[in-house]
Amino acid sequence: MTRRLKPPGWNVLGLLPAHVIMLLTLIVPVGIIILVSFSTRGPYGGFDYVFTTAPYKQILFNEGWTGELEFNPQYLIVVARTLILSLVTTFICLLLSFPVAYFISLQRPALKVGLIYLVTLPFWVSMIVRVYSWIIILGNDGVIAKALRALGLVENMGSLLFGDTAMLIGLVYSYIPLMILPIFASIEKLDPTLVEASHDLYGSRLITLRRVILPLCQPGMLAGSILVFVPCLGAVLEPTLLGGGKTMMMGNLIQLQFGAARNWPLGAAISIVLMAAVLIFLVSRGLRAIRRESRELGK
Amino acid sequence: MSAGTDVRRYPGFGLFSLLFFLYLYLPIAVVVFYSFNANRIVANWGGFSLHWYYAALSNSALVGAVKTSLFVAAIATVLSTVVALMAALVLVRGRDVRFRRVSETVVNLPLLLPEIVVAVAVLILFSEIGLTNGLLKLTVAHTTFCIPFAFLPIRARLQGMDPDLEEAARDLYASSWVAFRRVTLPLILPGVFSGAMLAFVISMDDFITSNLLNSGGATTLPVYIFSLIKQGVSPQLNAISTLIMIVSVLLATGAFLLQRQK
Amino acid sequence: MDKSRPIEMNKAVEIKGVSKTFGNYQALKPVTFDIYENEFFTLLGPSGCGKTTLLRMIAGFEQPSTGAISLRGSNIQGLPPHKRRVNTVFQSYALFPHMTLEQNIGFGLENLGWTKDRRDKRVADMLRLVHMEEFAARKPQQLSGGQRQRVALARALAPEPEVLLLDEPLSALDLKLRQAMRDELRTLQRQTGITFVFVTHDQEEALDMSDRICVLGDGHIQQLGTPADIYEEPSNRFVADFIGETNFLDAEVLSVKGDHATVSIPFGMTMIVPHKQAAVGAPAVMSIRPEKISLPSQDNQIVVDGTIVGANYLGGYTHYVVETGTTRLRVSKRNSLSRGRTFEVGQPIKVGFSAESARVLGA
Numbered sequence: 017m018t019r020r021l022k023p024p025g026w027n028v029l030g031l032l033p034a035h036v037i038m039l040l041t042l043i044v045p046v047g048i049i050i051l052v053s054f055s056t057r058g059p060y061g062g063f064d065y066v067f068t069t070a071p072y073k074q075i076l077f078n079e080g081w082t083g084e085l086e087f088n089p090q091y092l093i094v095v096a097r098t099l100i101l102s103l104v105t106t107f108i109c110l111l112l113s114f115p116v117a118y119f120i121s122l123q124r125p126a127l128k129v130g131l132i133y134l135v136t137l138p139f140w141v142s143m144i145v146r147v148y149s150w151i152i153i154l155g156n157d158g159v160i161a162k163a164l165r166a167l168g169l170v171e172n173m174g175s176l177l178f179g180d181t182a183m184l185i186g187l188v189y190s191y192i193p194l195m196i197l198p199i200f201a202s203i204e205k206l207d208p209t210l211v212e213a214s215h216d217l218y219g220s221r222l223i224t225l226r227r228v229i230l231p232l233c234q235p236g237m238l239a240g241s242i243l244v245f246v247p248c249l250g251a252v253l254e255p256t257l258l259g260g261g262k263t264m265m266m267g268n269l270i271q272l273q274f275g276a277a278r279n280w281p282l283g284a285a286i287s288i289v290l291m292a293a294v295l296i297f298l299v300s301r302g303l304r305a306i307r308r309e310s311r312e313l314g315k
Numbered sequence: 316m317s318a319g320t321d322v323r324r325y326p327g328f329g330l331f332s333l334l335f336f337l338y339l340y341l342p343i344a345v346v347v348f349y350s351f352n353a354n355r356i357v358a359n360w361g362g363f364s365l366h367w368y369y370a371a372l373s374n375s376a377l378v379g380a381v382k383t384s385l386f387v388a389a390i391a392t393v394l395s396t397v398v399a400l401m402a403a404l405v406l407v408r409g410r411d412v413r414f415r416r417v418s419e420t421v422v423n424l425p426l427l428l429p430e431i432v433v434a435v436a437v438l439i440l441f442s443e444i445g446l447t448n449g450l451l452k453l454t455v456a457h458t459t460f461c462i463p464f465a466f467l468p469i470r471a472r473l474q475g476m477d478p479d480l481e482e483a484a485r486d487l488y489a490s491s492w493v494a495f496r497r498v499t500l501p502l503i504l505p506g507v508f509s510g511a512m513l514a515f516v517i518s519m520d521d522f523i524t525s526n527l528l529n530s531g532g533a534t535t536l537p538v539y540i541f542s543l544i545k546q547g548v549s550p551q552l553n554a555i556s557t558l559i560m561i562v563s564v565l566l567a568t569g570a571f572l573l574q575r576q577k
Numbered sequence: 578m579d580k581s582r583p584i585e586m587n588k589a590v591e592i593k594g595v596s597k598t599f600g601n602y603q604a605l606k607p608v609t610f611d612i613y614e615n616e617f618f619t620l621l622g623p624s625g626c627g628k629t630t631l632l633r634m635i636a637g638f639e640q641p642s643t644g645a646i647s648l649r650g651s652n653i654q655g656l657p658p659h660k661r662r663v664n665t666v667f668q669s670y671a672l673f674p675h676m677t678l679e680q681n682i683g684f685g686l687e688n689l690g691w692t693k694d695r696r697d698k699r700v701a702d703m704l705r706l707v708h709m710e711e712f713a714a715r716k717p718q719q720l721s722g723g724q725r726q727r728v729a730l731a732r733a734l735a736p737e738p739e740v741l742l743l744d745e746p747l748s749a750l751d752l753k754l755r756q757a758m759r760d761e762l763r764t765l766q767r768q769t770g771i772t773f774v775f776v777t778h779d780q781e782e783a784l785d786m787s788d789r790i791c792v793l794g795d796g797h798i799q800q801l802g803t804p805a806d807i808y809e810e811p812s813n814r815f816v817a818d819f820i821g822e823t824n825f826l827d828a829e830v831l832s833v834k835g836d837h838a839t840v841s842i843p844f845g846m847t848m849i850v851p852h853k854q855a856a857v858g859a860p861a862v863m864s865i866r867p868e869k870i871s872l873p874s875q876d877n878q879i880v881v882d883g884t885i886v887g888a889n890y891l892g893g894y895t896h897y898v899v900e901t902g903t904t905r906l907r908v909s910k911r912n913s914l915s916r917g918r919t920f921e922v923g924q925p926i927k928v929g930f931s932a933e934s935a936r937v938l939g940a
Binding site: 034115119 | 327328329331335336341343398404406411413422428436437438439459462466522523527541552553563566567568570
């Protein structure tokens with residue numbers, strides 16, 4: 017603490033631009049989103065600052081002709097679909113990533129670097145192009161349909177496109193590199209003699225995997241789950257391009273409200289629900305980590 | 316050395332990984348393959364042709380979208396990298412920084428929010444302050460969400476740098492500015508470059524925010540591609556996609572090599 | 578020939594023509610020897626001599642390129658590590674960081690299918706054996722190096738292995754602790770009656786603890802015998818050099834008769850000295866240990882004039898370097914009577930030794 021290199025004024029100056037930008041373009045606007053979500057829809061789109069809880073009610077109910085509220089699950093289904101698809105995507109990514117990350121970590125250094133490069137490369141390739149590629153593959157006249165027809169397996173299978181399955185495929189494809197990298201990092205940190213020790217103490221490969229390797233890779237799996245789950249909740253491209261117009265997720269529902277539907281208060285309300293979902297997820301994960309840490313310290 | 320006795324190896328993982336990499340690259344290969352299809356109908360192979368590349372490069376709407384994207388990405392990259400560099404220097408090297416954790420979270424805020432929420436936030440902001448210039452809106456929004464992407468590689472590089480080096484420079488009578496310019500900056504330059512490249516790619520690639528802000532005559536490349544996809548699969552679209560992928564791969568490889576440089 | 582062979586002569590491990598090649602590199606040339614039940618057996622050698630490779634082949638982590646290993650008479654060729662009744666104390670201890678000490682020690686028992694009651698009792702016994710009862714619920718990260726070492730021992734001993742393998746277990750400890758752990762290891766071996774196979778590069782450790790030592794160098798066995806055998810009767814130059822300190826004098830073998838050889842040495846004299854693998858015309862050296870040289874000479878057979886050129890005071894001993902004109906001799910002298918140095922640098926002096934305490938070795 018005695019060897020201070022820069023006067024403290026420097027600290028403030030260096031951080032100022034970043035903080036001002038975040039404050040003006042994100043923190044204040046998120047406050048406005050909350051306001052808008054409690055505002056009345058304007059006559060020509062937009063909104064008026066007149067307090068109402070209508071946008072939130074709208075998520076659950078339809079307003080009938082006489083003003084009575086009628087339960088309508090259409091938006092709730094979108095919310096549920098978003099949560100379920102995100103969870104399933106995270107789970108599938110976990111299952112697929114572990115063997116791949118483990119396999120990569122066993123390779124010699126040069127090959128390891130090459131394979132990690134191959135894992136990250138698609139992530140740099142335009143997201144929209146990658147999602148689009150699945151339209152070519154899954155489409156009515158797509159690669160899979162053609163292949164199956166050529167093999168004589170299925171005469172007319174209809175389109176694989178537009179639906180939960182197509183969205184799921186797209187989501188896993190988009191975000192799986194984000195799962196592999198942290199899991200790979202935690203496997204790399206795993207001391208290989210621990211694996212040998214387990215075998216030495218009569219543990220088979222399966223026991224070693226279950227009792228030693230997987231528990232010690234938990235931090236990486238947790239980090240990967242967060243990195244995959246959060247962007248899935250807010251996914252827009254995958255549901256728009258692969259889900260078709262009918263099967264929506266929260267991301268493109270919000271986009272619709274701020275675009276064609278011109279219902280900003282409803283869009284803001286759904287955004288708040290989305291943010292709340294992310295927050296709950298992050299906080300619960302964080303709390304679990306803190307609880308584990310404190311339990312460890314207590315011993 | 317035989318695989319059967321190495322207790323760390325699991326049978327089947329190799330094959331599984333092979334299939335995984337096929338899954339990762341097959342879709343991309345399909346797009347590239349069909350971009351050379353002479354036939355107007357994508358799925359019917361009509362022989363090899365570069366026709367769609369000529370068509371793409373002479374498509375004025377596409378060229379316009381590329382120009383918009385490049386303009387926005389260039390400015391957003393420079394701004395976000397400078398801002399991120401300043402923040403990283405303070406957060407990694409500064410002494411007695413108060414609220415370091417909170418400050419860092421604020422700098423990384425765009426990563427913690429789903430991008431659609433970021434998009435909605437800037438959309439409402441611009442409508443509230445009555446900003447209508449499309450390019451300006453895009454540039455501000457892109458600068459915001461590029462900051463953490465530029466920040467993280469710079470921070471990593473700074474953390475990997477021995478702080479004694481800077482103190483050694485100071486010990487050898489360098490002012491703090493000279494120490495920064497002659498010692499710190501040259502050493503973290505690879506991190507700065509790779510952060511800038513990441514920011515550039517993220518900006519070029521952005522769809523959600525650009526699409527929501529899409530007004531005022533500023534259509535970016537991904538938004539233009541989206542409109543093409545809405546019109547249906549076409550060989551020209553495949554050609555455009557292939558061109559984009561080539562550029563991305565070149566940039567990614569550059570950034571990857573920079574990050575590994577010692 | 579094996580004067581010191583333990584009373585119980587059953588073979589715990591038989592190594593027959595075992596070698597190991599990694600790619601083009603032969604880490605271990607074919608070796609053959611037995612390890613007996615209930616003995617403390619040490620594999621000693623410099624790094625890269627193949628001792629750890631040998632240990633890993635007994636444990637099952639590596640497969641021999643040639644030859645076979647038997648455990649209590651049954652060939653364990655191809656048996657995976659988790660099916661061999663041997664346990665290892667790893668150099669890094671390899672304690673599972675996510676498990677408590679109890680869970681660590683119980684891990685092997687669980688995999689062997691012991692019932693919970695039996696397991697708990699054994700774990701408690703083992704904790705008591707290594708004096709770690711009060712730490713049962715701790716995690717390895719909360720222990721000191723010496724404590725971890727003891728837990729690693731308890732974990733490896735818990736399943737009552739047929740052979741316990743120890744891979745340089747003391748190398749991570751500081752000097753004081755290393756001394757204490759030597760005694761503790763020796764006591765544990767006697768108490769449990771389990772065969773210990775101990776790998777080390779530290780010759781002092783090996784001499785201190787072992788019943789028998791196998792000196793490995795350059796990928797093959799240099800000598801196998803009791804600590805005294807190996808120190809007093811080194812079979813070649815490598816062993817004499819690696820174990821303890823010694824003086825080497827160039828020697829020319831003039832004739833060999835039985836276990837004595839007539840050699841001429843640099844002091845311009847000819848003497849008859851016990852030999853190992855010496856032959857007329859073949860290169861040879863004479864080895865004489867620093868503590869076998871008298872300073873000043875008493876009524877020794879061989880007396881040489883010299884000058885003291887170096888004196889290092891080491892507490893219990895003082896090491897002198899004596900220049901004799903043709904060669905420098907290192908001499909070690911106990912400080913049992915004197916305080917500090919008895920002789921000063923520059924002082925002329927006579928040194929002496931007897932032919933029987935020297936050895937001529939084929940080089």
